Amino acid sequence: MTDQLVVAVDCSTTAAKAVVVTADGRVVAAASRPLQTDQPHTSWHEQDATQWWTATRDAVAAAVASLDHPDRVAAVCLTHQRESFTCLGPDDVPLRPAILWLDARAHAEIAEHGSARVHELSGKPGDTTPAIYKLAWLARHEPEVLRNASRVGDVQAYLSLRLTGRWATSPASADTLGLLDLPRRAWSAELLDIAGVRADQLPELVPAGEPLGTLLPEAARALGLSGPVPLVSGIGDGQAAGLALGATAPGVAYLNLGTSMVLGVSSGAYRWDPAFRTLAGIGPHDYTLETVLNAAAYVATWCREQFATEADLEQQAAALPPGADGLLTLPYWNAAQTPYWDPLARGAVIGWHGRHTPAHLYRSILEGVAFELRLHLERLEAATGSDVEQVRAVGGGARSPLWVRIVSDVTQRPVRVCAAGEASAAGAAALAWSHLTGTSPQQAAAAAAGPLLDGHDVHPDPSTAARYDALHAVHQRMYPQLRDVYAALADARSVPWG
Structure with a gap:
């Protein structure tokens, strides 16, 4: 295995990123191609699913072209943006743009179907992210799409079809559609009925780490590969990052401080609670418990774009005292998730x-996200009875010393800032190596963890604790007191004018 390589692809919201990785985690080549997101209406977020293929193809081809010996590539594995889905016609061409995870059009369907029963079956609270509610929206507003669709599936299923000709994905990719009976790892007839989807439209389920198929000759040529290369069944980007960061171990949480903020821990038992959303883990009895805020760096980026350059605001905000001189922000630019699950919140x-x-606004946004994370951690620990002893952080926000300092001070926990790198792709690479070596995904990830886990620890400043405790107590009161205002505002916005 010493001369073999694997290609890991992370088809995320903003780009398809391909990295070529050795068994010990060294990245020997990488390339990225952007993805375009369209917003045809307020709260809508869509992509042309064919971009998932063209961006993936071009990123892999560019990375492979830089290798001296492309024939050393022994496997390919995918990870991807979760909850996003596409509907394909009989010719396997998308019938409409793919609807993304952060799309918030289906608030009426969430109100109608987001019951405790759906939560118990799927592991997902009623929220804007699971595809089940957006599929129900399609069934109501664009019924011809689901009626005429031959296939409905996630990003990996679509790429598997293009790469191998097989319509298949893993339970840990498909479950975020919200259509799985999660404890049984099988499609739920009850949930399919809510979504208006037929079982024959959905992809086959192949356990993570097992082959989805062999690359079609024409697909291999497009990627610059030769020979029979297997496509290994991957998992969603959050679970993949958790695998790479060692968060499958007790007491360890992964924190992706990116466009959205996701914190996750592993569980050997099925649990469901408003304090988290439950996802399929790698093995048949493994689960991932995640908290989520759909707008983290999204809001910080918005602020920088509106008011100043990043360097200016970072430097100026760092000079301000904790609490931004009394300014508090609820960062619900894309609704509220953990633990409130309110699609109308703003x-x-x-x-x-x-x-x-x-x-001041910029610092209050960074602090607002950190207050949300503290709330998530406290609710997660209370619901599970297990403490989070170590937080391992990646993502664009983790490259901001100011933001990491704020997160550590607000949560009063040490934060391990992991080396810059593609954590989700590293998890996909571990699954590919697991298949090639016959080891467990956790063993393969541990063997390759060195380059990614290199970094530094940030410890909380005790001098800020009292002020942040007081501000956190105020911050926790804001959403409950605004809940009715959000609902009234949504009603007022729907009143016609002119």
Whole structure:
């Protein structure tokens, strides 16, 4: 195995990223191709699913082209943005743009179908992210799409079809559609009925780490590969990052501080609770418990784009005292998730006065995300009875020393900032190596963990604890007192004018 390589692809929301990885985790080649997201209406987020293929193809081809010996590539594995889905016609061409995980059009369907029963079956609270509600929206508003669709599936299923000719995915990719009876790892007739989807439209389920098939000759040529290369069944990007970061061990949580903020821990038992969403883990009896905020770096980026450059705001915000001189932000630009699961919630900034500047707003956004994370951690620990002893952070936000400092101080926990790298792709690479070596995914990930886990620890500053405790207590009161206001605002926005 010493001369073999694997290609790991992360087809995320913004780009398809391909990395070529050795068994010990060294990245020997990498390339990326962007993906375009369209917003035809407020709260809608869509992509042309054919971009998933063209961006993946071009990224892999570019990475492989830089290798001296492309024939050393022994396997390919995918990870991807979760909850996003496409509907294909009989010719396997998308019938409409793919609907993404952060799309929030289906609030009426969430209100109608987001019951405790659906939560118990699927592991997913009623929320904007699971595809089940957006499929129900299609069944109501575009019924011809689901009626005429031959296939309905996730990103991996679509790429598997293009790469191998097989319509298949893993339970840990498909489950975020919200259509699986999660404890049984099987499609639920009850949930399919809510979504308006037929079982024959859905992909086969292949356990993570097992082959989905062999690359079609024309697909292999497009990627610059030769010979019979297997496509190994991958998992969603959150679970993949958790695998790479060692969060399958007790007491360890992964934190992806990216466009959204996702914190996850592993569980050997099926649990469901508003404190988290439950996902399929790698093995048949493994689960991942995640908390989520759909707008983290999304909001920080919005602020920078509106008011200043990143360097200016980072420097100015770092000079401000904890608490941004009394400015508190609820970062619900894309609804509220853990633990409230309210699709009507929106961002709120409380405490403005005349001395506040854009830098105060920026710091209050970073602190608002950190307050949300503290709430998530406390609710997760209370629901599971297990403490999170170590947080391992990746993502664009983790490259901001100011933001990591704020996260550590607000949560009063040490944060391990892992080396810059593609954590989700590293998890996909571990699954590919697991298949090639016959080891467990956890063993393969541990063997390759060195380059990714290199980094530094940030410890909380005790001098900020009292102020952040007091501000956190105020922050926790904001959403409950605004819940009815959000609902009334949604009603008011729907009143016609002109």
